[in-house]
Amino acid sequence: MTGETSGAVVGVDVGGTFTDLVELDPSTGRVRLAKVASTLDNQAHGVLDALREAGCDLPKLGLIVHGTTTTTNAVLERKLSKTGLITTQGFRDVLELGRRTRPQAYGMKGDFTPLIPRNLRLEVPERMDASGAALIPLDEDALIAAGHQLIAEGCESLVIHFLHAYANPAHEQRAAEILRAIWPNDHITMGHALLSESREFERGVTAAVNASVQPLLDRYIRRLTEHLAKGGYQGEVLVMNGNGGMVSAARVAQEAAKTVMSGPASGVMAAAYTGRRAGQGNLITYDMGGTSTDVALIRGAEPTVSNEIELEYAMPIHVPMVDVRTVGAGGGSIARVTPAGLLEVGPQSAGATPGPICYGRGGERPTISDANLLLGRLDPAGLNAVEGGVSLEHVRDIFARDLGAPLGLEATAAAAAVIRVANTKMAGAIRMVSVSLGADPRDFALFAFGGAGPLHATALARELSIPRVLVPARPGITNALGCVVADLRHDFVTTLNTPLHRLDPADLHRVFAGQATEGEALIARENIEIRTIRRLYSVDMQFQGQTHLLRVPLDRPDVDADTLQQLFEAAYFKRFHVALDDIRANLVNANCSVIGARAELDLSALIDPAQRKQTLDEAMLTRRPVWFAEGDAGGGWHDTPVYWRDHLPEGFTLTGPAIVQQMDTTLLIEPGDHASGDADGNIIVQIGAAA
């Protein structure tokens, strides 16, 4: 809480395709935006391009907050730093063996590449037992020999991962102390350091992810900060973590694994911030892009956080992260008719190349985006901008041939069918996410963003009985906005694993106090102005004998055992409709999140007030026929007004059907829905009865 932040705040998020930027100047209220192509070989170039494109004045900027996919991409593509592992004798294959699974329930093919190859996984004699007692002392000569062998192999980063180090880290700490003397750099990760919990595979993978992306992230951040300094920037660079909080660039590489999933997390943080200002604390976020859709749950303006994220098959990263689930389809999902004559949408995707037919990059298979085009939901004029010169007729012919003929439908009906099936599947997937987190979708609003989210949101809300949809002012740059509004955040999990009747509440209170103090100290280290500090407390509980945990939020840390039992039983009954009076409860984890909230930012300028028109008529670009379903059967064309988002008058209201277009997305408002605008430039759509 030292130091001062003044000047404009920049959020810049590097995604797979685009690098997005928002600059907010709290003193003048001015907003600058940019969207440029990502430069994935060196993301810094894209960041600098975006700063240039937006016209940011580097010497005058107060703060840059950065979301990066450097680490996520490195893990998914296994483009990792050469990393060695030193582990307990007998256990070097833990990272390769995993937990004895397969990628899909059906299909006996499967492939898995461990993060560290077997010849770089070395063993040394040492052993702790489960209670933390040393059964075999650490063989320091063998350790040093192993260290030299890995250096000779050219390893840049090192993991030290010993069995039961969560119970007693002494051997890991001693090994790190010895090896720091010979290792050529700072890139040494101890297994217990990021995650001090049992389960050797999950802890080992988390440590291996950290080590194998650390040098990459470190180099990247150094390069970026040097470039920025050269441009005259004098402020702090903060980097988004997957928990939706940020840390300073100087420290981010130490816990590099925490930056995985930072992009999706920042989108969810922006949603929480926007929703809280709009009076919508309970949100299901729905980010539909070209190839996939991300869904997350926000309760009371707090995103759901999980410490059991699995990045892909057999790649668990067990540090607290915003619980973002990838579901269902994207705009590029391909529709086809099965040999049984049923229409299926996805899971295959046309991706970015060749992409949907309407991209004009050679795509020849019908996708969700193409269906939206045929139904008038996407602007057919957009086709003119396409290099390949694709005509609407061409798209229609493919729909008639590939889908219409086998289904006995003409092209428009086939396109409508694709949308209906896709929406049913996406709605089902969203429902499963919310149900698995113990939430009824009807208690939430749908927060739609991403390039394709607002096109499908009203239909999905109707399908899920969600009463309203919230579309932020700038759906295409939500992740960058998340960087601008994010707080400093540190999450702590302490395992107590104690039956409630044996719990001394004072122990729990001590744990909470320790977590809060540590979090506040970490926040104080950063050179960032903080408005308030919030602490969120929760416990993970279960009935004795269960393995699954139920998270119980606490209003205050100083609870007694009776209160915990009552809160748990109530939460359990709400969730499962099962009351188990005779079985005792266990308190497994005590959790505390310490959040340093930054100054409130005014979002009202995200839509330039000067561009707003006085009346809806003035904001209307054109009218065009758009196809809408009516009830569960049939549908038809409606003459539909098309508005330009930036021109909509402040505080407008309108009734569907309508389309709202803006630079990077299109919002579809169905017949019977009521839309209105608020001061932050959000559009809120109240879902009407099915037409």
Add this chain to the structure above:
Amino acid sequence: MSLDPITLSVIQAGLQQVCDEMDLSFSRAAFSPVIAEANDRSDGIYAAKDGALIAQGAGGLPVFVGTMQESTRILVERIEQGITPAPQPGDIYIVNDPYLGGTHLMDVRFAMPFYRDGGLYCWLSNTGHWPDTGGSVPGGFSASATAVEQEGLRLPPVRLFKQGEMDSEIYAIICSNIRVADQRIGDVKAQAAALLVGEARLNELMDRYGDDTVSEAIEELRRRAAIQMRAFIADIPEGSYCATAWIDSDGVVNEPLEIALRVTRRGETLSFDFTGSSAPCAGPMNSVRATTLSAVYLAMRHIFPEVPMSAGAFEPLEVTGIEGTFLDAHYPRPVSGCAAEVSQRIAEAVFAALVAPLPDRVTAAPAGTSGNFALGGHDPERGRDFVMYQISGGGYGGNADHDGLSNGCSTIGISKAPPVEIMEQAFPVLYHRYALHEGSGGAGFHRGGFGLDYEVELRRGDARASFVMDHGRTGPQGVLGGGDGAVNRVTVWRDGVAYTPPHLSKDQDIPLAPGDRVHVRTPGGGGYGAPLTRPPEAVRYDVEMGRYTPAQAAEMFGVALTGTPPVVDAAETARLRRR
């Protein structure tokens, strides 16, 4: 047809959603780790008149893909025959009888009638693996049982819930016959609550689309699943394809059991003729009819995962010749090995028969054993008895796309193995090794995956070790010229002396003292294609990774290597491969 294909797709997704929510509810609320963690359960919707599968949760254990419709069909028959009392709203039947459409006794099925407008519309049913149902050994996997009574309590279909209330008298009988009964109430409530979730969601679906439309859709989906399966069958050239799979022994009589399979594609039907398979056996390696059918169905679903789970998908599949064999055992034959082992060997036979006509889809044989090692004993430090289970994976078969996966789970399961750290927290044991079973992957153009090699020591007290595993005599089969994967090996070190079970992969109640060790090496997967065609660089890499020795590279793949790290000796390799 009056129903449009789009409404059909939408209702199909809706029915699937109902089942998936039942699965989720069951797992999350269950106490038994076998259900909660290992997902050893399944939930579905079944036809009122014949129990035919309408929809089943995507996350259900594969082995239940066919058993639950058999179980429901038999329940419906018994109600019609007046053997079992007819249902009333709010009733839930419980049944675990293997011979009435089941697997082993531990798989307990619940079935609830679903009513619309006062009439029985369909059945909602689920299966959950209970940790214990009584019998001679904790957990029910007795390797030497010779009658089902030794395996546990057998329940015919009875109404555990009557008009929404649990019958505490029946429950008391169950509790008096099983171990750790106090926690079962949590599982019973979770299993019943999942059915209620299904009831609520199915009612919503039917209210929305109308009962007639949903009925019509169910009928049409069944018809179309059959069409889709027939379309896949049509890709198989007409003719017969034979294969044999072997089970080491039944655990009692030390002789191999044979599964003889002839798959014939005739028109749009695929028939699976098991004539010539071994007679019912004395020990627990018998299968019951429902499990045998299910094993064939799940193998076909591994080959064609695209076909939706519906009774229609099974219609073009015909299973014959099981009468009088150990694949259709009757009371009182012991059956505890049917779900975990015999079913996997049936699937292996299906894979082995169909790999020639479907070489792109079918893999070489996977390890195909659940690798069940149980250790029961007394821990003096904690003053209590314990039962520990170690399940383990093995190598998967090489296939057209790539090498086999290492340490994959059983063919019929999807469950994770417990971490070593959790095992050592809970039980008085110490693992000395948990490693790749080097050299175990069968040779091939794409080699098999590797098995697991672990060694565990009893630290204190006394205990008895039991094993129900397989592939100890012969390794998982290689295909299209590929070599077999390595066999399963069990060695027990007692007082420094090695003991190998006479049945190799099965044994019971081997006494252990502190310091004694159990060493298990699980099978590797079969190889796919001729080993001499594997690129020498791929062989060299495996040797650099220590997965094979240079001697194995020469012997199994005809690749000569020199030095460390190894380098391919091209001339010598050419010479070896010419031979």
